Amino acid sequence: MDTESTYSGYSYYSGRSRGSHRHGERSRDHHHQQHHHHHKSRSKDSRSEKSVTINTPPAEPLLGDSAHHGEQFQDDNWGETTTAVTGTSEHSLSQEDIVRITKDLEDSVGLNCRRYLTLSLAVVLGLLVFLTPLAFLVIPHLLWPDKLQSCGTACEGLFISVAFKLLILLLAVWALFFRTPKASLPRVFVFRALLSVLVLLFVLSYWLFYGVRIIDTQDQNYQGIVQYAVSLVDALLFIHYLAIVLLELRQLQPCFSMCVTRSTDGETRHYNLGQLSIQRAALAILQHYYCDFPVHNPALLSASKSRAAKHLAGLKVYNVDGELAAPPAEGPGNNAGAGMAQSQSRAMIAAAARRRDTSHNELYYEEAELERRVRKRKARLVVAVEEAFTHVKRLQEEEQRRAPGEVMDPREAAQAIFPSMARALQKYLRTTKQQHCHSMESIQQHLAFCITNNMTPKAFLESYLAPGPTLQYSRDHWLARQWTLVSEDSLTSGLKDGAIFLLKCVDFSLVVTCRRIPYIQLAEEYIDPKSHKFVLRLQSETSV
Amino acid sequence: MNHNDTLNHSPGQPLTAVVERIEIKKLHQGDNLIMGFSIGGGIDQDPAQNPFSQDKCDKGIYVTRITAKGPAELAGLMMGDKILQVNGWDMTMVTHDRARKRLTKKKEDVVRLLVTRKSLEDAVKKSMGPYQK
Numbered sequence: 008m009d010t011e012s013t014y015s016g017y018s019y020y021s022g023r024s025r026g027s028h029r030h031g032e033r034s035r036d037h038h039h040q041q042h043h044h045h046h047k048s049r050s051k052d053s054r055s056e057k058s059v060t061i062n063t064p065p066a067e068p069l070l071g072d073s074a075h076h077g078e079q080f081q082d083d084n085w086g087e088t089t090t091a092v093t094g095t096s097e098h099s100l101s102q103e104d105i106v107r108i109t110k111d112l113e114d115s116v117g118l119n120c121r122r123y124l125t126l127s128l129a130v131v132l133g134l135l136v137f138l139t140p141l142a143f144l145v146i147p148h149l150l151w152p153d154k155l156q157s158c159g160t161a162c163e164g165l166f167i168s169v170a171f172k173l174l175i176l177l178l179a180v181w182a183l184f185f186r187t188p189k190a191s192l193p194r195v196f197v198f199r200a201l202l203s204v205l206v207l208l209f210v211l212s213y214w215l216f217y218g219v220r221i222i223d224t225q226d227q228n229y230q231g232i233v234q235y236a237v238s239l240v241d242a243l244l245f246i247h248y249l250a251i252v253l254l255e256l257r258q259l260q261p262c263f264s265m266c267v268t269r270s271t272d273g274e275t276r277h278y279n280l281g282q283l284s285i286q287r288a289a290l291a292i293l294q295h296y297y298c299d300f301p302v303h304n305p306a307l308l309s310a311s312k313s314r315a316a317k318h319l320a321g322l323k324v325y326n327v328d329g330e331l332a333a334p335p336a337e338g339p340g341n342n343a344g345a346g347m348a349q350s351q352s353r354a355m356i357a358a359a360a361r362r363r364d365t366s367h368n369e370l371y372y373e374e375a376e377l378e379r380r381v382r383k384r385k386a387r388l389v390v391a392v393e394e395a396f397t398h399v400k401r402l403q404e405e406e407q408r409r410a411p412g413e414v415m416d417p418r419e420a421a422q423a424i425f426p427s428m429a430r431a432l433q434k435y436l437r438t439t440k441q442q443h444c445h446s447m448e449s450i451q452q453h454l455a456f457c458i459t460n461n462m463t464p465k466a467f468l469e470s471y472l473a474p475g476p477t478l479q480y481s482r483d484h485w486l487a488r489q490w491t492l493v494s495e496d497s498l499t500s501g502l503k504d505g506a507i508f509l510l511k512c513v514d515f516s517l518v519v520t521c522r523r524i525p526y527i528q529l530a531e532e533y534i535d536p537k538s539h540k541f542v543l544r545l546q547s548e549t550s551v
Numbered sequence: 552m553n554h555n556d557t558l559n560h561s562p563g564q565p566l567t568a569v570v571e572r573i574e575i576k577k578l579h580q581g582d583n584l585i586m587g588f589s590i591g592g593g594i595d596q597d598p599a600q601n602p603f604s605q606d607k608c609d610k611g612i613y614v615t616r617i618t619a620k621g622p623a624e625l626a627g628l629m630m631g632d633k634i635l636q637v638n639g640w641d642m643t644m645v646t647h648d649r650a651r652k653r654l655t656k657k658k659e660d661v662v663r664l665l666v667t668r669k670s671l672e673d674a675v676k677k678s679m680g681p682y683q684k
Contacts, residue, residue, distance in 0.1 A: 544597030547647055548615050550589040551654040 143236040151225045162230040172240040179247050192286045194498045198253045213239050258283045263502050264522045271515040286498040301474040306440035384435040391431040392464040395424040421455035444484050487512045569671040573664045575626045587621020593647030603631040612642045612650045636665040
């Protein structure tokens, strides 16, 4: 699975969407700078990238203990989840937006230093690697030109080979490492770090040997020196092969099946991944998330929240016996209070179970009513759209000469027929609670697009009838941009069977469970083609 | 010899059975002589599909249907009976066609069957009481 090349064509602008907060040049991913490359200066604004940042909060436990630890550490997401639970008004949405922006600001400042450091290291390493063979060839001519043997035919042949191998190495490095960064990961990419260390050690050892054996002794055999440079370039090509195997090939074979569940509405998908570290696996999963998961719609959750609120609001517990409830302040004195709280909650649960609850009845009828309404609106919508589409016809070439008066371009045609279907569409979107995902502008754009491409009304309606994947909507409606990876295991450790980690964003989280694909033992059984023989088994009945 | 062996008897083994003698007079119906029942089973048939046998390996001849008010019913033949002999000829190890032929001989007006059924065995067992071997 070639995860790295799919996004190189996208042109997401990084600067404008966040206003002044985002620094314009999120241009290089830190892990593609650790390895050697010949740094070409590119304009950073034309870089296309996707702004997904995965940050780990410090020492956050995964499950269960958040009740105890809630006071101890500053959970950035805690404030937003409480706001989301209590209301879905415009007010709460803007609150989340503000928090998102401030978090983004904090993160971008912290990461840029790291990014520039790794970028500079990579540049240094790259220059070192590419200039070393040339230096090996040039230094003898500079330091002891008179003592040097002249370069014969074989030696000049080696020059050509050095040149071409360096060119191939350059192209290979460009292909492997000069790709637009897709993400910034919290921990260092272990394989890249190891490879860059390996390259550095290798080049340094060559320099050491060169310095001691050639410069000090002022070796006259120029052909030997050229062969030494050629061997260096060969070895660098082999290291590049190692890089390909470690970075690209190793994770191609699927080893693990990841089950990804969205915490708010239970959408689940399964993906097969190879042997990856947890952070890389999280990155792969997030890329799949944007393509596969239907867009998160907080309006759909309001019904269950209101039901939950009704369950809690129904009962109140009063203390009739007159015992004083101890304030839940300090530890030892808290036992009585904790006991009280426990018994209170148990009493509430028991009473709720005994109470004749008719909420299931309401739910059933409510859902049936909603379904009926949706179908009615959908029928009206389909009819309106079909009627609107009949008014628009593509003008043929011959007719174009005849009727220049009323010729319209797709945009105008869309604007002309839009009003007849606008009301039906708006009502439908309101009923299915999708109205915030689609703006008038986007609907008209989509209509113009459908008209241009000769699409039928059904094709036009497809994007409104069912929620599509997150990528189909404009960035403002994603509600999922800044991700936090929460894991009990170290992020650079590999995936293991039974590993669980969380990908949190502001409104919801993705729970990821990992399962190993089992070892398959395949046995052979040979069937002789002549062994296919059959008999008839009858049970006849005869009357006598 | 176990009394319970009758209905799940494997061909070739000695057999002890509690039998009932049934004498059926054939009825003339047009050109045919009929007795008013149907048989199933035989050594060339699939014993697993026999609904009346105790042991699904029993390849004997069983009575599968009885016409109402026919000669067989009047004579006392019941559905599910296993036919052991027809006019002295053995029926425990015959093919289906041979069994049919033995029953439909045009020269014989009367067939005397030896049939067995589970209820006969049970009756005998009950009457023997605590003195069973």
